[in-house]
Amino acid sequence: MDTEGTGVMTGMLITLEGIDGSGKSTLHASLKDQLADLDPLMTREPGATWVGDQVRRAIKEQTDPITEATLFVADHAAHLEKVVRPALTEGRLVISDRYSDSRYAYQSVTLQGIVPEPEKWLRAMHNGWTIIPDKTFLCVLPIDEALIRLKPDNEREHFEKRETLEKVQNNYLSYAKAEPSRFVIVDALLPQETVAKFVADAIRVEWEAGKKRKGRNK
Numbered sequence: 001m002d003t004e005g006t007g008v009m010t011g012m013l014i015t016l017e018g019i020d021g022s023g024k025s026t027l028h029a030s031l032k033d034q035l036a037d038l039d040p041l042m043t044r045e046p047g048a049t050w051v052g053d054q055v056r057r058a059i060k061e062q063t064d065p066i067t068e069a070t071l072f073v074a075d076h077a078a079h080l081e082k083v084v085r086p087a088l089t090e091g092r093l094v095i096s097d098r099y100s101d102s103r104y105a106y107q108s109v110t111l112q113g114i115v116p117e118p119e120k121w122l123r124a125m126h127n128g129w130t131i132i133p134d135k136t137f138l139c140v141l142p143i144d145e146a147l148i149r150l151k152p153d154n155e156r157e158h159f160e161k162r163e164t165l166e167k168v169q170n171n172y173l174s175y176a177k178a179e180p181s182r183f184v185i186v187d188a189l190l191p192q193e194t195v196a197k198f199v200a201d202a203i204r205v206e207w208e209a210g211k212k213r214k215g216r217n218k
């Protein structure tokens, strides 16, 4: 976690990422139980504040891609100020289901042909104020398997089409390659319990290691 901004943040920020159908929301729910003794703050994007309701409305109404992208960024800003930063300042473990990498991975696709260099544009919008996660678990699986797990084609959100998911997953994999110390790739084809145990154990190791580094006493 980057300590840009105000206050000393002794907590730890963990994010879960992956395409729709990768099982990260199920993983998020399991981690709440498995790590209950650490009293983690479980949160999500979009939707941790009222701004998230507007994002959901924009998705539903299929608004234009720039409005949609900037609403996702607005939701992130509100999420940081109201939820993430206060918890990290209190020294808590924060686990977010989706976070800024979702923007880079998805909106790079939806803004293709609309802004000249979507990923650069998106990263520039976050630079200087976002809080970079300590660790990001990326759930990866074949697109065919993700599609089987999702609703039928005609009921899916526009993000959930095969071509989009393929590009989004490739984006995620390129970020993992570029930042191997932050990303941990999780095989989402493994049984849910196996995935949850693997990630919970890895978070515990990280939490313990962070004690000394961050000057935390629990």
Ligand code: TYD
Pocket: 019, 020, 021, 025, 045, 046, 072, 097, 098, 099, 100, 102, 103, 104, 106, 107, 157, 159, 160
């Ligand atoms: P989410 O509610 O996490 O859906 P799910 O639980 O099905 O993964 O997110 C809704 C959709 O919004 C999802 O298809 C991914 C997309 N999304 C973006 O395109 N950009 C973002 O920054 C975020 C946070 C989500």
